[in-house]
Amino acid sequence: MTPIITLTTDFGLKDYFVGTLKGTIYKELNDAKIVDISHNVSPFNIQECAYILENSYKHFPEGTIHIVGVDSEPTPENQHIAVLVNGHYFISANNGVIGLITNEIQPEKVVELNIPNPSHGSFPVLDVFVQVACHIARGGTLEVVGKPFDQLKDLREFSPTVTDNGNKIIGSVIYIDAYGNVVTNINRNFFEAYRKGRDFEITARTTKFTKLHNKYSDIINFDLEKSQRKGAGDRLALFNSANYIQLAIYKSDLNTVGGASTLLGLDFRDTVTVTFS
Template structure:
């Protein structure tokens, strides 16, 4: 059975997601439609890229991924299809695929070129859905597009190495439902420059000198409960997809706040690692 996933910033209040799903089912009644997320912050390409990169690998090879963020067609925002890592991504050329293609070379990149197709105000429905259904039926990319070689990248969010390799300067790229702060510093980069040295993670006025592998890694179970770190304490860890994350242990974003509010960190803010 063909699988089509949806990742958008449409939310659930309006008719957009329902119209997309209905149109897909009218074309392919047997298709399986999976929502990755419709809660991407409006026009937030980096947030969309992070979620998409870390979700798509869980799907079977051949899955078609429709990406509806900043999808309006323009001379600088072409509609494209990218075949990479055995998956098809239908998106605007806004950099959203670059977190994937920076690590894995695309097999094909095509610019969508379907004559007499109206894509004015709702391109995800009018264009992306048509392309997705064509691919899900087994159609060739060459039928709906032409080769394209100007894939955009999100270079502004690459970590920087300074101070002769003693400092990594990263940025906040995502804040999750718990208020945990995810940076663009990956474990592989950290290990490549650490060379066994001690370090400190600096986020505004906060300094953390240990990076854990789990959230409860902050707890020293050999200590009496009253002497342990625990709920409300800040910690750093490499999360399940190997990005450096800052969290407040067992905090609630909706009550006392999470790492983003308690540490004063927002999207694009700087997080630094100094090797000592």
Template sequence: MAIITLTTDFGLKDHFVGAIKGTIYTELEDVKIVDISHSISPFNIQECAYLLKNSYKAFPEGTVHVVGIDSEPSPENKHIAVLVDGHYFISANNGVIGLITSEVKPDKVMEIDIPNPIQGSFPVLDVFVKVACHIARGGTLEVIGKPFAQLKELKEFAPRVSDNGKTITGSVVYIDNYGNVVTNIQKSLFEAYRNGRKFELSARNKKIGEIYNKYSDIINFDLEKSRRKGPGDLLALFNSSNYIELAIYKSDLNTVGGASTLLGLDYRDTITINFI
């Protein structure tokens, strides 16, 4: 059974997601539709790329991923279909795919050029769904487009290394359901420049000198409970996607707040690591 995933900033209040699913099922009765997320912040390319990059590999090869964010076509925002790592992505050339393929070279990148496209305000439905259903039926990319060589890369979203490798400057790319703050600094980059040195991670007025591998590592179970760190304390860890994340242990964003609110951090705010 073919699988089509949907990742959009449409939310669930309006008719958009329902119309997309209904159209897919009208075209293909025997298909599985999976929602990755419809709660991407509007037009947030980095957030969309982070969620897709860390979820698509969980699906079997051949899965078709429809990316509905900033999808209106323009001379600078062409519609593309990409085969990478055994997966198909259908998107506008707005930087999302460039961020996903920053470490994996695409096998094919095609500019979508289907006959008689509808020039409307809902290209995810009018164009992307047609292409997704074509691929899900076993169709090739060559039928729906022509080779494309200008895949957009957003260099400003990459962390910067300076001072002869002594400083890494990153930024917030995602805030999760718990209010945890995910940075764009990956464990591999951190370890490549650490060279066994101590370090100081700075976020706003907070400084951290240790990064854990899981949330509960903040607790020293050899100490009496009254002397331990625990719920409400700030920590940094390498999350399940191997990005540096800041969290308040067992905090609730809806009550006392999470790392994002308690530290005053938002999307694209700066996080700095200085090696000592």
């Protein structure tokens, strides 16, 4: 059975790029199964791409092949690589995306791609990555298309830091979703490891939170009369489905009332601090 091939890019859907990728895969593998993870990654945003991939690939069967079309033009410092990690294949440039995904998981294999007669045009995802994906899908090995590689780019700048003798975590915004919810790089395990049962305060610009919820509706006390309850438009902090601290506006809509990103004035890489007491 032909494995699934996923596509994650910053190409958008206006242009012909995504259709070209799919058409070429189908020409090579007429029984291919192609899944779009996202084509709306912010242009060249490595952290955003890694966040989307890290929290989606685990839901696919082992053996799935993931094509990563973000910042894919090859340079001496941005080599083309293929990686086998956690039973999944990733084909990408060595731009930090795979390093972020494998931060806590040791890859089983990493190769620098070295296919014969590669095209050196401006569309390497088509010219190189699709070829490699189809090779793997036919049962080919990584050793045939690449040589061992041990220089995965490690972007430690995107990891939260701990200061004040373990009393403060300094994190940052790594993703803003379609609702305007603001996702930080502080995950539940990291938070709990330093919290140790203490009270805390989360600060983002001038907004502060002292509670973390597990779902959005947790802010509503259903024992109160409706007029006295919190509800749509109220702010909250929660652990999202990927177990990262997220700042949100209940029932937000970026197209009308706004979301946490606009109403709290937060953007990619802005600082979010957790202070324990």
